[in-house]
Amino acid sequence: MARKKVKLALIANDSARKATFNKRKKGLIKKVSELSVLCGVSACAVVYGPYEARPIVWPSAQDAQRVLARLKSLPETEQNKKMMNQEAFLRQRVAKLREQVKRQERENREEELKELMSRCVDGEGGGALARAGVEEVTALACMVEVKAKAVQERMEALRRGGDGRFGKEEKLVLGEAEVAAAVVAGACG
Amino acid sequence: MARKKVKLALIANDSARKATFNKRKKGLIKKVSELSVLCGVSACAVVYGPYEARPIVWPSAQDAQRVLARLKSLPETEQNKKMMNQEAFLRQRVAKLREQVKRQERENREEELKELMSRCVDGEGGGALARAGVEEVTALACMVEVKAKAVQERMEALRRGGDGRFGKEEKLVLGEAEVAAAVVAGACG
DNA sequence: ATCTCTATGTATAATAG
DNA sequence: TCTATTATACATAGAGA
Numbered sequence: 451m452a453r454k455k456v457k458l459a460l461i462a463n464d465s466a467r468k469a470t471f472n473k474r475k476k477g478l479i480k481k482v483s484e485l486s487v488l489c490g491v492s493a494c495a496v497v498y499g500p501y502e503a504r505p506i507v508w509p510s511a512q513d514a515q516r517v518l519a520r521l522k523s524l525p526e527t528e529q530n531k532k533m534m535n536q537e538a539f540l541r542q543r544v545a546k547l548r549e550q551v552k553r554q555e556r557e558n559r560e561e562e563l564k565e566l567m568s569r570c571v572d573g574e575g576g577g578a579l580a581r582a583g584v585e586e587v588t589a590l591a592c593m594v595e596v597k598a599k600a601v602q603e604r605m606e607a608l609r610r611g612g613d614g615r616f617g618k619e620e621k622l623v624l625g626e627a628e629v630a631a632a633v634v635a636g637a638c639g
Numbered sequence: 640m641a642r643k644k645v646k647l648a649l650i651a652n653d654s655a656r657k658a659t660f661n662k663r664k665k666g667l668i669k670k671v672s673e674l675s676v677l678c679g680v681s682a683c684a685v686v687y688g689p690y691e692a693r694p695i696v697w698p699s700a701q702d703a704q705r706v707l708a709r710l711k712s713l714p715e716t717e718q719n720k721k722m723m724n725q726e727a728f729l730r731q732r733v734a735k736l737r738e739q740v741k742r743q744e745r746e747n748r749e750e751e752l753k754e755l756m757s758r759c760v761d762g763e764g765g766g767a768l769a770r771a772g773v774e775e776v777t778a779l780a781c782m783v784e785v786k787a788k789a790v791q792e793r794m795e796a797l798r799r800g801g802d803g804r805f806g807k808e809e810k811l812v813l814g815e816a817e818v819a820a821a822v823v824a825g826a827c828g
Numbered sequence: 829a830t831c832t833c834t835a836t837g838t839a840t841a842a843t844a845g
Numbered sequence: 846t847c848t849a850t851t852a853t854a855c856a857t858a859g860a861g862a
Contacts, residue, residue: 453836453858460679465829470858471678472830477856478674481667481839482684489660490649491689495671497682642841642853654846659841666839670856 471499479508660688668697 461467475497482495497506650656664686671684684697 453834455837456673456677456858458673458676461677466858467678469830471674471680473857474670474674474677478667478670478682480856481663481670484645484647485660485663485667485686487647488645488650488663489656489689491660491687493667493684493686495682495684497674498680500678500680642851644854645841655841658847662840669839 475499475506479506482508664688671697 461470478495478497482493485491486493495506495508499506650659667684667686671682674680675682
């Protein structure tokens with residue numbers, strides 16, 4: 451289960467090469483995007499795969515072309531402005547989605563609690579549970595809520611972190627949320 | 640002398656950002672060249688630094704130009720297709736998060752059911768609930784699961800809907816599910 | 829083939845000079 | 846600020862399902 455030191459040469463084995471290609475392609479794209487985000491620069495990567503007919507391009511063909519077409523660098527301020535706008539857009543989007551989720555969660559929870567109550571009150575089998583009473587129901591309601599709370603607590607944490615900056619734990623979460631938001635934006639736009 | 644977990648956002652500190660930029664730029668170029676050599680594919684990377692007037696290009700400006708020229712010559716529809724790559728990347732990322740959530744949800748659910756069982760068996764008040772037996776427990780377990788299932792069912796629905804496009808109703812759901820998934824992944828991970 | 833797991837190599841954040 | 850060092854996070858080769 452060990453890992454050999456990598457020999458820097460064409461991988462002979464066909465399937466091994468493909469596996470490596472996929473892994474490293476993914477890693478590369480991640481690196482590019484990280485560099486771009488962390489340092490606020492534009493960057494792109496193009497990979498011609500032997501397995502796909504078309505090259506893999508990040509962030510997009512247009513961007514890549516634009517990036518390379520302008521061999522003279524953009525004024526820095528413009529770049530930053532552009533990036534800020536994009537980030538602001540994503541943040542806004544995330545905020546909206548958070549609200550939606552929150553509302554939906556609340557509604558669902560209420561529904562479920564109501565249903566649970568009904569079950570207990572009308573309970574089959576002589577209503578043993580019904581007689582067991584409030585504390586049982588409460589305990590179980592609590593159970594039902596555990597899941598729902600996980601999400602919301604997280605949101606609270608994010609908000610609490612909140613002078614606009616995020617703690618180190620939260621940033622990943624935020625990052626993921628933003629990724630999701632971006633995808634959603636793509637799907638909806 | 641430790642190394643903190645990296646926060647995926649623009650590095651505020653100016654000199655730190657520059658240092659990171661230089662390190663990561665170098666690393667990125669190395670990755671590109673490794674991928675190219677190991678897998679025998681052509682690839683290029685372009686990075687616009689805010690510090691250099693001209694972008695850093697690998698393997699060479701000429702090669703990159705040639706590589707990107709091929710992109711330029713693609714029919715526009717193909718270009719648009721390729722434009723989806725960033726989105727595809729994000730989607731892939733989200734898909735993974737979904738998996739994580741799913742796994743975690745399952746684990747959590749088991750934990751909770753176990754706890755519920757204990758409660759019922761050791762139940763206070765003469766064990767009315769305990770005697771009420773399996774069907775009560777089952778019903779309640781079902782309740783507990785509702786929350787956990789909500790996200791997954793929606794995912795299923797999406798998949799079933801599934802030629803890759805999403806109906807207008809599903810779009811919103813998708814948004815909620817993905818945001819939730821991301822947040823939950825953060826909370827659980 | 830494709831995914832997962834994990835031991836290990838590699839990249840790099842923080843620190844020192 | 847740049848370079849070197851080191852501890853730690855991250856990427857991934859190889860193996861198994």
